[in-house]
Amino acid sequence: MSGFTFDTPPRLVCEDGAALRLGALARELGMRRPLVVTDRGLLDAGVLAGPLDALGEAADVALFADVRADPPQDTVEAAAAMARDRGADGVIGLGGGSSLDTAKLAALLARSGESLADVFGVERARGPRLPLIQVPTTAGTGSEVTPIAIVTTPTHEKVGVVARVLHADVAVLDATLTVGLPARVTAMTAVDAMVHAIEAYTSRRRKNVLSDTLAVRALALLSRHLPRAVADGADLDARRALLQGAALAGMAFANAPVAAVHALAYPLGGHFGVPHGLSNALVLHQVLAFNLPAADRMYAELAPSLRATGSAAARPATGQALLDGLAELTAALPLERRLREVGVAADDLPMLARDAMQVQRLLVNNPRDVTYDDALAIYRAAL
Ligand SMILES: NC(=O)c1ccc[n+]([C@@H]2O[C@H](COP(=O)([O-])OP(=O)(O)OC[C@H]3O[C@@H](n4cnc5c(N)ncnc54)[C@H](O)[C@@H]3O)[C@@H](O)[C@H]2O)c1
Ligand SMILES: [Fe+2]
Structure with a gap:
């Protein structure tokens, strides 16, 4: 067998209730004005109330809750624009794969200035990106530990951005968030x-x-x-x-x-x-x-x-x-x-x-x- 390399996020926090410590985790990464990326359904379901309250006590949080399933290109661009406009110093993805993928690209585009069209494909994104915490609420995509973000183009194609720079700084696995799925x-x-x-x-x-x-x-x-x-x-x-x-x-x-x-x-x-x-x-x-x-x-x-x-x-x-x-x-x-x-x-x-x-x-x-x-x-x- 030929040799191999293996990349994965540097830190995994795996504990029931860990999302209630998001404030401390965000501060450890130097986030004072994080952008939280999520979808409206989750917000309305009340799943995020605990984590958002805890985070709000530690930081000045901006919320992007317009993620749509299989995120369209313009959703991703809107999230990145909001991170840029609010002067976000970090991004927290909180939701299913659609939210986590959008969070990754928002963290990248807001900081590096690259355009989405430039980074489609494998290892085309250079970065740098904003600090990134990923908190899944579905047990499926594994997006919290992958360097991949999938976007739907205006012509209905699903295209990938795959680049090591998209690996999160921290992935938080809190099973209590998935109980209502x-x-x-x-x-x-x-x-x-x-x-x-x-x-x-x-x-x-x-x-x-x-x-x-x-x-x-x-x-x-x-x-x-x-x-x-x-x-x-x-x-x-x-x-x-x-x-x-x-x-x-x-x-x-x-x-x-x-x-x-x-x-x-x-x-x-x-x-x-x-x-x-x-x-x-x-x-x-x-x-x-x-x-x-x-x-x-x-x-x-x-x-x-x-x-x-x-x-x-x-x-x-x-x-x-x-x-x-x-x-x-x-x-x-x-x-x-x-x-x-x-x-x-x-x-x-x-x-x-x-x-x-x-x-x-x-x-x-x-x-x-x-x-x-x-x-x-x-x-x-x-x-
Ligand atoms: N980045 C990767 O490595 C990777 C891998 C596989 C798939 N994907 C992408 O991820 C997306 C799919 O993600 P998904 O399957 O997690 O679904 P999703 O993020 O699209 O969410 C599906 C629905 O479930 C709801 N939901 C999520 N968590 C919930 C909870 N705890 N309680 C109640 N409702 C909840 C959401 O509001 C949404 O309506 C696709 O775009 C796919 O292409 C990415
Ligand atoms: Fe998949």
Whole structure:
């Protein structure tokens, strides 16, 4: 195996109630006028009242609460402009992946003066950025520990900014913030995290011993605790395990990037507004079945992580066992199963396949080459 490098944020604060210490954490980074980046739904749900009060006692806080799911380019630019106009000396992302991604880019653009168009792609952002704290309220994207921000362009493409400068200074994992997450959002975000673990483990270019270790443990934590959190959202042990599993998966795929499941999921988000985790779930089985001839051994290595769940426990560890275990797990989730249930028609599939082929940044990591015809066949199977 060739050598590897591994990047991750320098500090993880992992404790129930840790978000109530945001004031002290912000001061440690020298923040006196932080910008908090979040979305209106979270604010209205009251999830952020405790953390915002605590922060308000320690600092002069400005609030950007206009984040929209799958953040459009102009939302990101508005957040950056607000950070600049208010003279913010730090940014705190507080929310799901959409808020955390917006926070990353606001911290970058407000300080470096780069424009968003200049930094799309891999390692094009130079920085510097403002100090950055990331506090997830979903257990899914792992954005708190990744150097990635995903933006939706005016032409409905989902494009990534990937650059080491986007790694947060501190990630705060406080499971109490995720207790009110509805069962459906819990399910879709956790599937996203499971896909991060699986695709990191099979990543063709940068898979390494550290990302493998994180991915295996992440998949075990996520698959064992997802059914519990869906059944009882207030199960704090399950919530904590999901949040930690999502972060471990995030650390893994930040260094061993994701592949065809994500590449085929993005056009569903861009064109049909399907939430990120659900769009992954809708093509997961078909992509893994396509990959199986090339990834059989790696899937077999992952299968035991799922075997603690349901009847999968009795199966031998083969590549197919991973697919069967995932099918069993996802069948019990409150999610749509077929593309047609989210408004996709047969006529749309060529356009989706064309768009998926544009996501070469991710397709190059897939264990099996994907052609346009392959992508079309995968979408057809998922319709
Ligand atoms: N940066 C990365 O590494 C990375 C990785 C994967 C996905 N993403 C991106 O992240 C975005 C998706 O993020 P997401 O799946 O976390 O969803 P999200 O941030 O879009 O939030 C989804 C919904 O859940 C609500 N919500 C969040 N936390 C809640 C809570 N605790 N209680 C009640 N409601 C809550 C929000 O208000 C919102 O309505 C997409 O844009 C995707 O492309 C980024
Ligand atoms: Fe994802």
